[in-house]
Amino acid sequence: METMHKEHSQVFKALCDEKRLRILELLRDGEKCACKLLENLDIGQSSLSYHMKILVESGIVESRQEGKWTHYKISKRGSKNAIELLNKLTLTDNNEHDNCCKQ
Amino acid sequence: METMHKEHSQVFKALCDEKRLRILELLRDGEKCACKLLENLDIGQSSLSYHMKILVESGIVESRQEGKWTHYKISKRGSKNAIELLNKLTLTDNNEHDNCCKQ
DNA sequence: ACCTCATATCGAAAATATTTGATATGTTAT
């Protein structure tokens, strides 16, 4: 039950950092390898690696090895999941009862 | 441009904490005042206040004063915005060109 | 086998976020 919230928060943790949003923006126009991302970002190599791990673990980005390069792209499945999750989390019940603290 | 990413990240920052997801869950079945939330959460009063501020500032939750009580509920407008934002951030261009680092 | 390149991982430092306890603010009741 509490594990569920932790799991869900992971998805949004991927999106709550400016750098990672910038990375997503770069990935929006197609798959890119780490070195191309690095060129367009103002961060170090190990830092990029750290962020990519978080994005991949959230499911929103997927990675693919090709020789010595790692290619990253936005995962359609992962994004769809994230959107559905957000939808579920903010959907209010129809029979809302607000019998709370009135004067 | 960079401000935009900061602004966007604020929305997801609201969702990347387990406690705040638990709060959203409580709000899903209707508007609640802070004291009712406090009863159902394992955190202190000032801590709740801190989290509610983050949720309200993200637009996902809206607050309403009634006498000495503050009532909170999930904002339909705010949730819709968040979902649209997430959709936009993860939507890939159709003309993706992956001419990146091949052997 | 050895070297180079691309990326991942590690531990320590730095930056940010969260909790806590104390106090302030604003509302209602007496």
Add this chain to the structure above:
DNA sequence: ATAACATATCAAATATTTTCGATATGAGGT
């Protein structure tokens, strides 16, 4: 006016995230 209550704010302590530099891993090329 005073007291009681609900919530907000503050500063300090604590916890978590992020960065940085160094090193490890793994693939290719010579």
